[in-house]
Amino acid sequence: MKIVIINYGAGNIQSIMFAIERLGFKAVLSNNKEEIQAADKVIFPGVGEASYAMGKLKESGLDTLIPTLKQPVFGICLGMQLMCNKTEEGNTKGLGIFDVDVIKFSNKVKVPQMGWNQIYDLKTDLFSGISENEFMYLVHSFYAPNCAEAIATTNYDVEYASALHKDNFYGTQFHPEKSGDVGEKILANFLKI
Amino acid sequence: MLAKRIIPCLDIKNGRTVKGVNFVDLRDAGDPVELAEIYSAEGADELVFLDISATEERRKTLVNMVRSVAEKINIPFTVGGGISSVEDVEILLNNGADKVSINSSAVKNPQLINDLAQKFGSQCVVVAIDAKQIDGQWIVHLVGGKVPTELNLFDWAVEVAERGAGEILFTSMDNDGTKNGFANEALAKLSALINIPIIASGGAGNIQHFVDSFKVGKADAALAASVFHFKEIEIKALKQELRKNDIEVRL
Secondary structure (H helix, E strand, O other), rough: EEEEEEEOOOOOOOOHHHHHHHHOOOOOEEHHHHHHHHOOOEOOOOOOOHHHHHHHHHHOOHHHHHHHOOOEEEOOHHHHHOOOOEHHHHHHHHHEEEEEEEEEOOOOOOOEEEEEEEEEOOOOOOHOOOOOOOEEEEEEEEEEEOOOEEEEEEEEOEEEEEEEEEEEEEHHHHHHHHHHHHHHHHHHHHHHH | OOEEEEEEEEEOOOOEEEOOOOOOOOOOOOHHHHHHHHHHHHHHOOOEEEEEOOOOOHHHHHHHHHHHHHHOOOOEEEEEEOOOHHHHHHHHHHHOOOEEEEEEHHHHHHHHHHHHHHHOOOHHEEEEEEEEEEOEEEEHHHOOOOOEEEEEEEHHHHHHHHHHOOOOEEEEEEOOOOOOOOOOOHHHHHHHOOOOEEEEEEEOOHHHHHHHHHOOOOOEEEOOHHHHOOOOOOHHHHHHHHOOOOOOOOO
């Protein structure tokens, strides 16, 4: 199985590389369009600021490639947010894969949300064998509101979509690579899709 | 609900854990990776590695350690100690650290907080603040509490939050090492004053101290070293007790 992690200069990709290695696979880092298109599985990571990351994607022309991919694609954290219509962060237009607009948590709660929170109302094979209300590691200030494409929900400030799915595209707001053994199981589930 | 976090802190010198640890089942008590794996298995929510080495080789050694830890453990970890530039941070994050903690370098050059937040995002910027009371005022100290600054704890905390810190690690030098509990009054004041997470540090001696840090001190996370290293408190038992006290934890 050929796993490609999209490398566009935004985010901590080493942790995802290591997590995949712990699962017994090997991933390659790439920003090469042909290599990404030829992969069996594509992981789209992202940490940092949205407009900066989107700018990086555009520089390499990956913003037009990603929505056309046919194999399973997994956006993590900011990667998931960039797959939405737009995000309030830096007023950034997204890839438009998920039909939802990302907005900021209110100041009624501490921002960023940092730490372990529960996921529930789990749907799709991504969560196969995962119990409701497991804790996942999240670090974020912006969120995707609950919507038709939500496949996991989390409660912080409001109930929001902590995972999204449409066709071959999956996204999680939480970091499966940093969420203990349960997180690794979710990553393994994705690799089986 | 978002869980309160329990964070063991490991002091690192030349790539090895420093403080004596009391894990009989450890093959190598000085190996940070092995210790990290044990804490992770016991239910620690995060780990903090504080590098206190002062050799020319320190950076290379630390980067190697970060890489080995990231390879093995699947929970987040923060690296601190001697970090003073965007370049320092970049190399640690690229090798698998999730967050970095800056202390003296933020006091000397507050713009560093802005620069790091802008380049890597607030979520990975922890500002560590060591403070103790002098004439009733909480004063920020450097060099492990030895050197007082002109800064007031609360003013400085507000400033670092405004500059883009994602989290504050507040160590009360008055409480550190006493095992008499955390500085809950100052913690609660910090929590009311700023809207980013606060990690309580300094003073943990028993389980009730952790309960108080969350209930009275309103902390988002509590950090400790020796009570965990010497197995005076086991993380699992601690978390069970926290849950009994209606404190949300990941069990």
